[in-house]
Amino acid sequence: xxxxxxxxxxxxxxxxxxxxxxxxxxxxxxxxxxxxxxxxxxxxxxxxxxxxxxxxxxxxxxxxxxxxxxxxxxxxxxxxxxxxxxxxxxxxxxxxxxxxxxxxxxxxxxxxxxxxxxxxxxxxxxxxxxxxxxxxxxxxxxxxxxxxxxxxxxxxxxxxxxxxxxxxxxxxxxxxxxxxxxxxxxxxxxxxxxxxxxxxxxxxxxxxxxxxxxxxxxxxxxxxxxxxxxxxxxxxxxxxxxxxxxxxxxxxxxxxxxxxxxxxxxxxxxxxxxxxxxxxxxxxxxxxxxxxxxxxxxxxxxxxxxxxxxxxxxxxxxxxxxxxxxxxxxxxxxxxxxxxxxxxxxxxxxxxxxxxxxxxxxxxxxxxxxxxxxxxxxxxxxxxxxxxxxxxxxxxxxxxxxxxxxxxxxxxxxxx
Ligand SMILES: Cc1cc2nc3c(=O)[nH]c(=O)nc-3n(C[C@H](O)[C@H](O)[C@H](O)COP(=O)(O)OP(=O)(O)OC[C@H]3O[C@@H](n4cnc5c(N)ncnc54)[C@H](O)[C@@H]3O)c2cc1C
Numbered sequence: 001x002x003x004x005x006x007x008x009x010x011x012x013x014x015x016x017x018x019x020x021x022x023x024x025x026x027x028x029x030x031x032x033x034x035x036x037x038x039x040x041x042x043x044x045x046x047x048x049x050x051x052x053x054x055x056x057x058x059x060x061x062x063x064x065x066x067x068x069x070x071x072x073x074x075x076x077x078x079x080x081x082x083x084x085x086x087x088x089x090x091x092x093x094x095x096x097x098x099x100x101x102x103x104x105x106x107x108x109x110x111x112x113x114x115x116x117x118x119x120x121x122x123x124x125x126x127x128x129x130x131x132x133x134x135x136x137x138x139x140x141x142x143x144x145x146x147x148x149x150x151x152x153x154x155x156x157x158x159x160x161x162x163x164x165x166x167x168x169x170x171x172x173x174x175x176x177x178x179x180x181x182x183x184x185x186x187x188x189x190x191x192x193x194x195x196x197x198x199x200x201x202x203x204x205x206x207x208x209x210x211x212x213x214x215x216x217x218x219x220x221x222x223x224x225x226x227x228x229x230x231x232x233x234x235x236x237x238x239x240x241x242x243x244x245x246x247x248x249x250x251x252x253x254x255x256x257x258x259x260x261x262x263x264x265x266x267x268x269x270x271x272x273x274x275x276x277x278x279x280x281x282x283x284x285x286x287x288x289x290x291x292x293x294x295x296x297x298x299x300x301x302x303x304x305x306x307x308x309x310x311x312x313x314x315x316x317x318x319x320x321x322x323x324x325x326x327x328x329x330x331x332x333x334x335x336x337x338x339x340x341x342x343x344x345x346x347x348x349x350x351x352x353x354x355x356x357x358x359x360x361x362x363x364x365x366x367x368x369x370x371x372x373x374x375x376x377x378x379x380x381x382x383x384x385x386x387x388x389x390x391x392x393x394x395x396x397x398x399x400x401x402x403x404x405x406x407x408x409x410x411x412x413x414x415x416x
Contacts, residue, residue: 033058037229038393039220041208041243043069044076045185045379046357046371047235048192049102049386050393054233055201057390062227064220066207066239069193070186073310075237078185078259078347080289080298081379082278084120085145085179086136091405092377093143095384100178102383103188110191114184117176118290119277123156123168129282133172140179147175162270163279164332173277182278182289185379192382210234210243215364231393234362235371238310238350244370247363250412252373253351256308258317260325261296261343262336271297271336286328296342297333299325302376308348315346349376353413357381359389359406369393370408 036059040051043065051063063069071077083103085096100115107114122133130150137148151173157165174180197203208220208227219226236243238254264271272291280287289298301324322341330337352358352373362368371389372378378385388406391398 030058033394034060036060036231036394038062038231038233039064039208039227039229040233040235041065041210041220042235042237042239042372043189043193043203044074044235044237045189045382046237046374046385046389047233048076048189048196049382050233050235050371050389051201051386052192052196052199053387053390054393055196055199057394059394061196062202062204062229063193063196064204064206064208064222064227066205068205069203070189072315072345074189075347075349075374076185076189076379076382078345079295080292081183081185082120082287082289083115083178083181083183083380084174085143086140089405090143091399091401092381093139095381097143097145097178098384098387099381100181102387103183103380106188106191106195106383110195112184112187112191114188114191116182116184116273116292118180118182118273118292119176120174120180121156121160121171121277121279122173122282123163123171123279124282125167125169126282127169129172130170133170136172140174145174145177145179147177148179149173149175160276162276162333162335164334168281180278182273182292183380184292210368212365217362217365217368230367232365232368233371233389233393234368235389237372237374238308238348240350240370240372242311244362247408248370251353251358251408253413254308254310254348255351256304256306256313257347257349257376258301258304258321259345259347260299260301260317260321260341262299262325262329263296263339263342264291264336265339268335271333281332284328284332286325286332297329297336299329301325301328308346310348313346317341317344317346349374351375353409353411357385357406358408359385359392359402360408361392363408 039062040047041064051061055061085093133150151171206222208222210217211219219228241248241252276290355375358373359371
């Protein structure tokens with residue numbers, strides 16, 4: 001009852017077809033939902049939204065996090081994350097659009113500024129990029145998103161004279177909405193957690209380790225006590241391979257990501273939202289965000305194949321990254337040449353073997369679910385993936401295409 005009413009208010013449909021796989025919690029009406037207890041381990045984007053949706057469905061939910069929702073070690077604990085919808089796989093397109101509506105709804109419910117309509121500018125030095133942009137524009141249009149523009153060099157220079165354009169061939173520009181907005185990441189996680197508690201959910205700050213008896217999860221050890229529930233969801237992000245080493249060490253890779261914030265000159269707002277969009281230069285190894293809330297122009301180098309331990313490794317930027325970022329910024333944003341790095345962060349991404357998220361039942365414990373492997377693009381999808389996970393826990397109807405995409409694959413990473 002509670003859930004239906006809420007879905008109606010939000011005004012977004014439900015995810016499609018019946019599923020066949022056995023789940024320990026069976027959908028037997030509202031009385032059953034209300035008596036179901038679930039522990040969600042991990043309050044990053046996947047965990048906090050799963051907990052939120054389970055709670056909306058009527059379950060009694062405890063959300064456990066070692067360092068608290070939106071903490072600095074978590075992959076979801078950064079300042080900003082991009083929401084974009086274009087993707088070769090239409091499931092991710094649908095999921096991003098659906099998630100955008102949820103993030104916007106959360107913004108309305110909490111009054112917090114969680115979604116900024118920054119726009120997204122994907123620049124390229126390559127002439128062929130116009131063709132690519134045109135294809136993306138058509139794809140987005142087929143999903144009802146009609147704010148994509150294909151720009152030439154002159155147009156980019158005219159709109160954003162603060163960008164050096166001589167070596168650019170063109171760009172794709174998405175003017176806000178699900179394919180060109182910025183999510184305030186840490187703020188967003190904290191807002192969802194607060195809303196979850198307001199709706200009756202409980203948050204426990206403790207590190208939990210599953211207690212496994214003959215393959216089956218029978219509780220969560222939090223040091224001085226054991227927490228028990230009918231069902232467990234493990235949304236532990238880059239810690240997943242630590243929580244289930246035998247199962248997930250071979251199937252996930254946790255890699256380092258550096259983020260630098262370059263100072264903007266006093267009184268100059270050319271590099272700040274809304275005067276500069278979220279930006280990237282294809283093939284340059286850099287993307288970033290405008291200065292938001294006075295933190296400076298965000299510059300994020302990628303990829304980085306160094307592995308990272310989310311508990312132990314130092315989150316410090318090395319001199320080489322600082323020099324590279326200065327070289328890049330001095331060239332692309334000449335007005336920022338010589339400006340200092342005013343803040344930096346080190347985060348991590350959790351990659352799966354095939355780049356898809358993992359949402360699946362634990363192979364030996366049918367009362368436990370694993371959700372994660374955001375693979376560098378997971379943050380935005382938290383609301384839709386959380387909703388999908390909650391439905392699977394309750395054996396509700398879901399789209400089977402999602403099941404096979406997010407299934408824990410048999411393949412492992414090759415040992416190098
Ligand atoms: C620099 C950077 C830029 C990115 N940019 C984007 C972007 O622009 N758009 C986008 O969509 N995505 C982006 N991503 C990816 C996105 O941030 C991640 O996919 C997403 O945040 C992963 O969320 P999660 O819930 O799986 O993990 P996390 O956010 O890491 O959450 C896991 C939580 O579990 C807790 N935990 C772990 N183990 C335990 C335990 N044993 N007991 C209790 N609690 C535990 C942790 O404390 C943590 O809070 C980016 C990632 C990085 C690093």
